[in-house]
Structure formats: structure tokens, C-alpha cells
Amino acid sequence: MCRITFFVVLFFLAAAGAHAQDGPAVDTIRMDRGGDRFYLADHKLRPSELSTLLAAYPSSAYELKQYRKRATPGTLFLLTGITAGVIALTRLSKDKQFFTPYTITLFVGDAVGIPLMIAAKKHLKKSVRLYNTELLR
Numbered sequence: 001m002c003r004i005t006f007f008v009v010l011f012f013l014a015a016a017g018a019h020a021q022d023g024p025a026v027d028t029i030r031m032d033r034g035g036d037r038f039y040l041a042d043h044k045l046r047p048s049e050l051s052t053l054l055a056a057y058p059s060s061a062y063e064l065k066q067y068r069k070r071a072t073p074g075t076l077f078l079l080t081g082i083t084a085g086v087i088a089l090t091r092l093s094k095d096k097q098f099f100t101p102y103t104i105t106l107f108v109g110d111a112v113g114i115p116l117m118i119a120a121k122k123h124l125k126k127s128v129r130l131y132n133t134e135l136l137r
Contacts (some may be wrong), residue, residue, distance in 0.1 A: 003106075008134075011136040013059070026137065028040075028131075029045070029053065029131060031128060034126060034127045040053070051064065051109070051130065056130050056131070057112065059134060060127045060128070060130040060131035060134065061127075063126045063130060064124070066123040066127075067106040067121075067124040067127060070116050070120035071117065071120035074112075074116030074117040074119075075113070075117070076113075077108075077109045077110075077112045077116065078109060078110065078114070080113075081110045082109070082111060084105035086101045087102045088100060088102035107109075
């Protein structure tokens, strides 16, 4: 009885080893922290390195282009809003009213910049997924 159990267990171990899949032969880009950090084989990619990799395939390059198309104005709107907010905070004691050109610029800059950055981040994540799909083909 012990020999039969031994051979059955040995058979299942051999069968599992024969059908086991190896990992991908190439390293894919891994996203951490919701797409804020990108890694290639445990090496944190700089934005320039990531752009170079994503430009390798047409589908991921297109999504990278869409990312840049939204990220550039989104960043400008956010920076303008933040700058206006800092100015509004420094002038808070001098201005008697809340709605000044600076506070309005703060709200408009954030109201336009945040949705643009969210859309841009979605395109960047899609670009990485398309790159990984093309790489594994």
C-alpha cells in the first residue's frame, strides 16, 4: 500500500512539473502604487526610459502620445492653480473678500487640471498594458 501511494504521489509531481509554465522569457513593465511607479526587472524606470520602451510598439506609442496630449495641459493648469492658491494664501490677510482673481484661478485650474491628469494616467496605464501584451506575443 505504501509503494502504491509513493508511486501515485511521484506520478502527480512528475506530471505537474511537465506541465508547469515557465515565466515570460522577457521582462515586462510592472506598475506599482496605482500606476505611479514603473519597474522593469526590479529596476525603477525613469520617465525617459519608460517613454523609450513604450515607443517601441505602435499601439503603445499611440497611447503614450494620448497621455502626453492630456498630461501637458493638465500639468500647466494644475501648476497655475497651485501658484494662484499660494498667492491667495499670502494675500489672505490683505484681501477682505474670498473670491479674488487668485482664488478663482485656483479653482478653475484644479477643476480643469485634475480631470485631464486622470485621463492622462489612464492612457499611460493602457500604454503599458499594450506594451506588455505586444512583448509577450
